[in-house]
Amino acid sequence: MTQVGDLKVITFYDFASTKESTKAWNPNCWKTRYSLNYKGLPYKTIWLEYPDVEPTLKAAGIAPTSTKPDGSPMYTIPAIEDPNTGTAIAESFVIAQYLDKTYPDKPTLIPAGTKALQSAFANVSFVHVAPILQFAYLIMIENVLNPKSRGYFCEARKNDILRGVSIEDAYPRGERAKEEWGKVKAGFETIANWMNKEDGRFVMGDTVSFADFVVGGWVQMAKKTWDEDSQEWKDISTWNGGRWPRLLEDLEKYASIA
Amino acid sequence: MTQVGDLKVITFYDFASTKESTKAWNPNCWKTRYSLNYKGLPYKTIWLEYPDVEPTLKAAGIAPTSTKPDGSPMYTIPAIEDPNTGTAIAESFVIAQYLDKTYPDKPTLIPAGTKALQSAFANVSFVHVAPILQFAYLIMIENVLNPKSRGYFCEARKNDILRGVSIEDAYPRGERAKEEWGKVKAGFETIANWMNKEDGRFVMGDTVSFADFVVGGWVQMAKKTWDEDSQEWKDISTWNGGRWPRLLEDLEKYASIA
Structure with a gap:
């Protein structure tokens, strides 16, 4: 497991794309990329194709975030696995709250009361x-x-x-x-x-x-x-x-x- | 002009209604009533019928807040006239900002940065x-x-x-x-x-x-x-x-x- 300074590297799941100029195109994943960078946390992106999201997240023990129109569980990214705490979660706002709580000495994503x-x-x-x-x-x-x-x-x-x-x-x-x-x-x-x-x-x-x-x-x-x-x-x-x-x-x- | 303590009484325009149990029914006017009460400012309500809003606000020198579907100016309440500053304005969020700016020593409606x-x-x-x-x-x-x-x-x-x-x-x-x-x-x-x-x-x-x-x-x-x-x-x-x-x-x- 890679380590940067005192912290092990967080795994960050984003969507794959065709080429360099369209890389990192998903607006929800940007919320988490910005969050990780703003807090200065070490991370590495895994680029997933759509059909691979569900099996990858299931294997990582990440819970679904919502329900498909047919009633089955819906697995979504952004998602992260944080080897520093053993936490594996999805959804950008949930991730932001987790990062603020886990790394309170780093810059704050969600200022108190907001x-x-x-x-x-x-x-x-x-x-x-x-x-x-x-x-x-x-x-x-x-x-x-x-x-x-x-x-x-x-x-x-x-x-x-x-x-x-x-x-x-x-x-x-x-x-x-x-x-x-x-x-x-x-x-x-x-x-x-x-x-x-x-x-x-x-x-x-x-x-x-x-x-x-x-x-x-x-x-x-x-x-x-x-x-x-x-x-x-x-x-x-x-x-x-x-x-x-x-x-x-x-x-x-x-x-x-x- | 009535005075309470150091402050003159603010005029607050709300909508009239049929009876005591339905008095103060308008959600937007509540935002301003709550705001005035929270800041502890003296005020007196004038209850207006709908056709009287436009002529009353015009006479008070209060600007329209939007445009009707036919393109003509739309006069809306809540609105206030503050004799302490000679200010006459409409729209609950505009009023809240004005009150915070004018009465910074009273409790804050819109905390800094929010x-x-x-x-x-x-x-x-x-x-x-x-x-x-x-x-x-x-x-x-x-x-x-x-x-x-x-x-x-x-x-x-x-x-x-x-x-x-x-x-x-x-x-x-x-x-x-x-x-x-x-x-x-x-x-x-x-x-x-x-x-x-x-x-x-x-x-x-x-x-x-x-x-x-x-x-x-x-x-x-x-x-x-x-x-x-x-x-x-x-x-x-x-x-x-x-x-x-x-x-x-x-x-x-x-x-x-x-």
Whole structure:
């Protein structure tokens, strides 16, 4: 077992992808990568294909986080195995709480008293930015995911987020595309309005917290999913005075991929 | 101009209602009532009928807070006029920020660094609890609002929240009622899950903050809208281990109606 300083190396599970430029594309896994880096903990990423998530997590003794539409247990990543404590858990907010509790001398992800607020923030960011997913999924199966993951991903998203509609059919086209992309813009604008510039660069002002990793995760997803010269990325990177790529810059020192 | 101690009395605008038992029924106005009481500021309520809101606020020099579906300015309450500073403003979160800034020696509504989180919390609580409105509106026009307000209220809600459907038609009946009431229950449960019991009675643990007034406002609305022996109130008051009426008890010392 590898050791860095006093600590053994944590195993971190993220999703695999086709190439270097789309590596680390999943917004939820970014929340945990940012968390591990922010706390300065040693970790190593294992890149999983979708069909391998369930058997890998089961073998590691990591509990499912939710239930599939058919009622069977749903295993999700991000997940970590921490050999320092023997803990193996999934779900980015659960992981963040565990890391704060286990490593209280490292920088804090969820400042005292803000747990419910941080949790609500993560939830509402999803509500507002979620319209982006119907656009992103098609690009993901075309450019981001390996063949081994594509079928699983198409089936899973059709059955959960897209409520019975295929990724292909859910992709907004024509007038609907304009309308739905307008919702994505409005969603980012809502978040921008919460984070007034005069209060600082981060959700809590000058203090970095888990909430920034939630927003940063969404922006990372957009940047990895679309090409840099795509209209989608050009739009997102200019919205709200260019604050979204600027957020990634501000979080850059916690963005290394280990 | 009345004066209490060193401070002149703030004017607070809330909505009128038919009788004592439905008095102070509006969830947004509760956020400001709780805020004023929590800070211990002297105030006096002016109870307005819906058609009187716009002319009253215009006369007081209070700016509109949003835009009606037809593009014209929308004047909303809660609103306050503070003779101590000559400030006249609307919208509960704006008012809370103003009160914290103007009266920093009084208890804090929005603890340092939590502005964006508190704002997001208010927003997401609305998203989750909003399915209750389609049930509540019909009871409001029958039992809570005076005749002078009813027509305005029906027209306004049809044109904004209910997106073209009348209050009468929007009221869920039969199987749909079960399904939609299930969403209300799920919404309260989501909020309950953010506020783990082991962390304290309030959103921020043992510290009261604006977020509690958001949740408390919703519960007050439910309690005032439905009779105490209605199935609706019985349901809400037993959900999540009875925590919603308990929250009102915990906030009782900030709930006086002046």
